[in-house]
Amino acid sequence: MIIRYLTAGESHGYALNVIIDGVPSNVKLQKKDIDTELQRRQAGYGRGTRMLIETDEVTVVSGVRNGMTTGSPVSLLIRNRDWENWKNKSYKETLETKPRPGHADLAGALKFDLKNIRDVLERSSARETAARTAVGAVAKKVLRELDIGFYSSVINIGGISSPVKDYKQLKKNYDNFNRTELRCMDKEASVKMKKRIDQAVTNKDSLGGVIEVLVENVPLGLGSFTQYDQKLDAALAAAIMSIQAFKGVEIGDGFSLADRTGRTAHDEIFYSKEKGFFHKTNHSGGIEGGMSNGEDIIFRAVMKPIPTLMQPLKTVDLATKKAEAAFKERSDVCAVPSASIIAENVAAVEILKFVQLKFGGDSIRELRLNLQNYLKTIR
Numbered sequence: 001m002i003i004r005y006l007t008a009g010e011s012h013g014y015a016l017n018v019i020i021d022g023v024p025s026n027v028k029l030q031k032k033d034i035d036t037e038l039q040r041r042q043a044g045y046g047r048g049t050r051m052l053i054e055t056d057e058v059t060v061v062s063g064v065r066n067g068m069t070t071g072s073p074v075s076l077l078i079r080n081r082d083w084e085n086w087k088n089k090s091y092k093e094t095l096e097t098k099p100r101p102g103h104a105d106l107a108g109a110l111k112f113d114l115k116n117i118r119d120v121l122e123r124s125s126a127r128e129t130a131a132r133t134a135v136g137a138v139a140k141k142v143l144r145e146l147d148i149g150f151y152s153s154v155i156n157i158g159g160i161s162s163p164v165k166d167y168k169q170l171k172k173n174y175d176n177f178n179r180t181e182l183r184c185m186d187k188e189a190s191v192k193m194k195k196r197i198d199q200a201v202t203n204k205d206s207l208g209g210v211i212e213v214l215v216e217n218v219p220l221g222l223g224s225f226t227q228y229d230q231k232l233d234a235a236l237a238a239a240i241m242s243i244q245a246f247k248g249v250e251i252g253d254g255f256s257l258a259d260r261t262g263r264t265a266h267d268e269i270f271y272s273k274e275k276g277f278f279h280k281t282n283h284s285g286g287i288e289g290g291m292s293n294g295e296d297i298i299f300r301a302v303m304k305p306i307p308t309l310m311q312p313l314k315t316v317d318l319a320t321k322k323a324e325a326a327f328k329e330r331s332d333v334c335a336v337p338s339a340s341i342i343a344e345n346v347a348a349v350e351i352l353k354f355v356q357l358k359f360g361g362d363s364i365r366e367l368r369l370n371l372q373n374y375l376k377t378i379r
């Protein structure tokens with residue numbers, strides 16, 4: 001079985017829901033495992049007041065009995081508390097006709113022949129990422145059983161940049177680090193980032209940034225060089241690019257490789273009895289030839305500034321075709337810390353997919369045994 005899912009639900013609708021097929025049986029899964037991820041997604045400096053209204057929690061509707069997955073589809077429901085404030089609003093009260101530059105408003109409304117942008121934004125909104133984070137939480141529980149772990153951090157907000165310097169520290173202090181408002185390892189940079197966000201609030205502007213995700217203990221050989229659609233790096237990049245507002249992904253040293261020569265860009269190969277084949281450097285970010293190479297998978301992704309601005313950009317009214325200012329409503333100013341959690345969870349689903357493609361299994365025991373046998377053969 002292989003994980004696949006579909007999400008449904010609107011930002012101010014009754015709920016978000018998701019059906020996840022392909023979750024192996026006998027994985028311990030509790031509501032709190034998913035709630036923890038949902039609440040991590042909601043935190044972070046720079047988010048709007050919506051996050052004060054919503055305290056996301058999941059209802060596990062199916063696929064789990066007595067705290068264990070059964071192998072049947074897992075379906076989840078996340079209620080929108082804000083629904084109570086929206087359910088009796090008339091069409092007129094919710095009417096928006098002035099599309100925001102940078103959002104899905106213009107193309108969405110014209111393409112679906114909708115007169116009210118509200119009908120587009122309710123679904124294009126990043127509220128949908130709560131459902132995807134919940135799927136990631138399930139994927140992570142499966143992968144934890146195989147000792148595969150995920151770490152994410154913020155390395156740039158609005159041009160204040162601080163790359164991760166010490167991955168050992170990140171892993172060691174991850175629990176404490178998770179509670180920080182900006183999710184950046186560098187305390188000095190965090191202070192500057194916070195100031196930059198405050199400045200953006202004052203200027204009625206918004207910010208984006210760069211996040212980094214690390215996946216540890218990924219077995220060598222996930223993905224394949226044999227076909228374009230089986231490459232792990234391509235699948236990961238596509239999944240991450242599907243997150244709202246993400247505009248670029250780099251694997252390993254990524255764009256900086258353009259400035260190097262081959263001698264400094266590639267990871268030399270070593271062998272020891274204890275470790276098997278290994279590398280001492282990780283410029284490739286753990287993926288070569290579309291396959292995991294046994295090292296940590298590391299990728300970075302850029303999030304653009306939030307499109308809704310309190311001092312709106314120029315637009316054209318869909319109904320009158322006259323020049324106007326884009327509509328505005330309650331919005332995040334910067335959601336990069338939250339986006340780092342989403343990226344971690346979206347990546348988890350992709351990694352699980354490739355683990356299952358390679359090792360199969362209907363139960364977690366079968367999956368684990370297949371993996372262990374394979375690991376013996378490649379030493």
Ligand SMILES: Cc1cc2nc3c(=O)[nH]c(=O)nc-3n(C[C@H](O)[C@H](O)[C@H](O)COP(=O)(O)O)c2cc1C
Nearest residue numbers: 103104124125126244245307308331332335338339
């Ligand atoms: C965690 C997160 C929170 C977001 N919050 C907002 C928001 O409050 N207001 C807004 O206009 N856009 C927000 N966005 C960005 C939009 O959802 C996104 O720009 C829009 O859907 C258009 O898609 P695109 O940027 O991928 O082209 C958020 C994105 C993420 C990942």
